[in-house]
Amino acid sequence: MLAESREGDKDMSNLDAFREAGNPMFNDNKLKLGTFASNCSGALSMTLAETVFEPTFEKNVEIAKMAEAAGFECMIPLGRWRGWGGPSNFNGTSMEVYTWAAALASVTEKICLFATSHVGTVHPLLAAKQAVTIDHVSKGRFGLNIVTGNFREEMEMFGPKMMDHDRRYDYAGEWIDVVQKFWTEQYFDHAGEFFTINDGFMMPKPYQNPRPVLISAGTSPRGREFATKYCDINFGPSESMEKLTNWTKEIKGFAWENYRREIGTFTACMVVCRDTEKEAKEYYDYYVHKKGDWEAAGNAIKTMMGESKSFSMEFLQKFQERFVAGVGYPLIGTPEQITEKLIELSATGVDGTLINMVDYNVELPHWNEKVMPLLEQAGLRKPVQRNAPQSV
């Protein structure tokens, strides 16, 4: 832990090294922003609605440059190896996460780039090495989003039967231990349950000292345990403001009580921002109810939640609509209405949110022009230099 590397300085937080280094993920903005899943077809919205967005390098460069110019703190990809079926085969076309991050690192200067790494798909030595390389290419703007996987058909493309939930976290714990040893030690041996390392060596070490930012998204008891023990930021539920408030308070408290660690919290929002509320609602209705891929959503729900009969049809229907729409707290309306909701969101205690749009390349310029100044006026974000282009 960072605190251990500064012996005697007992009041230091484990996040202070990032703050001192000027890492955007820990800057002074009260509500940090990021994009999510721009490396996958559909991003987060399961729809056949027309869009210019495609998960290509060119489109991602456009998005990265627009997000960076507006002061977004990060871009986070989705770890995805196959689609969810249905006519859209949602997320079926995707860019691999480490190479995506490396590619965007070479064309950006300020924004943080993450790789969402399924621990079961990459040896920790390779993960550590790829992370260090991107960290150097980006001059300290890389972060690792650690996921264990929950899409059986996807994980079993790699061969072995997917481990059960808790076992995946046992594996992830040892995995990140080994990654961090490669980042912080030299010529070490490791003999664990899942990995054996003989005379482990890595040069260079990460650009960031002592290591890149670590984040995770699990909110189950094991997921919370993992996040608070190892990670700097945890992603949590966006179902309601009340749940967000309770969750962010609980996880920050848990991290401190159990590990004397500080942890940041992020959530996710799906955005339909238009000049009038009517336009926003009409577009939502179009891409969700008229063009939505409810088949893909059904596949995803069935996979992630099992075929439990514990949930009512009403609950599943509501949750399925959220999947179709784009997961995340709905921000549907005018820039002013959306800003009001984000003020509420910030008041829950979360440090930031990812935003998802159906068509990033078309909608992000409008968000940057209309919503970002309102967030600055509301005190949620500091102004950025306006001489950078708002759109490409």
Add this chain to the structure above:
Amino acid sequence: MTWTIFDKPDCTDCEKGNAWLKNHGIPVHKVNVFAVSKEQISLWAELSENGAVDLIDQEQKSNTVYQTKIHNQALSDHDIVAILAEHPELIRTPVITNHEQIIIGYQSDKMKSTFRFVKIRTL
């Protein structure tokens, strides 16, 4: 054998079928169902599970031709093929076929089980 999708404009199931094939990376040749020949319809009837009756679009029940020529009529496969050849708007679309197998309408489960071991490129 090359797969072909026979579709028509303003057909929601055709939109889904085309999207499914594209987004699952299955190469397919696209043909408007109004260009189909009687011989092709006859072949489709042979390939389909229940014969030519599977090819009738039951959503067209309000169509005048359907009402006069199909509804409550005892029709042979030969009769149905002849009607559909003359009135292709009554064909249930999309029809996806490689002349050995056929999928009529948008059937996600059948498409999933049919399109396995698909060779996309030759090394």
